[in-house]
Amino acid sequence: MKTCAKQYQIVDYFFDELNEIQKNEFEKHLANCEDCRNYFESFFSTAALIKEQKRIKPKPEMLDLYYQALKTKYPTRKKFSFRAKDLLDFLIIKPSFPIRIAEAAVLLMIGIFIGRATIWKAEPVQQFTNGNGYAASHVSELILNHYLQETEMILLDVVNTSPDEDDQVLLSFAQLAQYGNLLQKTSLCRSKAEETNDEKLIMLIDDIELILLEICNIEQRTLTEKANEIREQINESNLLFEIKNFTGKEI
Amino acid sequence: MKNPDDKLVKKAKMGDSGAFGKLVKRYQNKVLYLAYDLVGNYYDAQDVAQNAFYQAFKNLPFFKEQSTFSTWLYRITTNAAIDFQRSRKRRQAASLNQPMSENKEDRELIDTLKDSAKPFDKKVEDLDLKELIRKTTESLPPQQRAAFVLKYFHDKPTEDIAEILNCDPITVRGHILRATLKLKKQLKAEK
Known part of the structure; x- marks a missing residue:
């Protein structure tokens, strides 16, 4: 039996899968082709009847069992595992945004640590040598100079205070020596000087320490008497001269 | 779009089991109903659907994404259902002497009669028509049956059905025409 070539378009027409132009063309064809028209009428009524059929619903308990079985086999949440591949994915291959931030912070900290240990390493203590041959190896020039200047200031003030001046002024020197931690600085500088076996410097620091101890232990009741003793000691030991000599300043 | x-799909292919679980949840009803439309009862449909998801999970790394995931899954389900029907036919042929009183389909029909809110006459009429459609579709060749079911009960476009069945759209149209007219003949014969 010879069939019309357009016959198969009946399906597309019924299920509304033709565009407007195709639809109009097919409708024109249907009006002219009796074979197609008969075929279409025969198809249309049955197709419409089938289409309106609803499927029988499954029993809820059966449906629950089905859902449960699928959920157990294919969970919607990824299980956490300690497999190396998962850890690699989590940290390196597919890290989440917070993990990336944390990793960047850790890398930065490692960088700073390495940098401080190598590139920005503290400079080695330079050998300190003044013009008069005092070599204070391994003692920072800065620390030693600062210490000597502080000591010089105190000693000068003590020497230049006349006995008839207010006692409180003398007491303030003692406090100044204590608050400035001069005794601690003395022991620090001495230990550094010992490391370099610098005899001259050790002797100077010993003399300074002696005088500073006297100043720190000054008391109210023996103030005038003690102050005079200290002044004499400073003058006799020529301490100020030695300090000036060491720091290279003009006396 | x-x-x-x-x-x-991309996540699942990378091994994210959670992503595949989400896809399963999205398609569990569609796959079950397609399997039901093809095998004729929910008890077997459940097995077919689970088998289809297993096949999808196993073959996901080989899915080339030339079609949509939905079309691919429908193809797997259709094939699983056709395979199931073939093996059922073989089983039935091997046990022809066994009584058919424990038919699962019968039980489903009884359940529908119990549950539905429609008048009894209408229910019987509906069930008769449903039964007739079911029996007619069962007698269709597998590809024709699949084309018929996908078109009428799953509203799939002809092009998609052609992709699912791996054939030409003209063939799909032919399957639908012939299946519909065969059903019409059966209806006439019943009356």
């Missing part, structure tokens, strides 16, 4: 499944 981007398919909403694409992202989940």
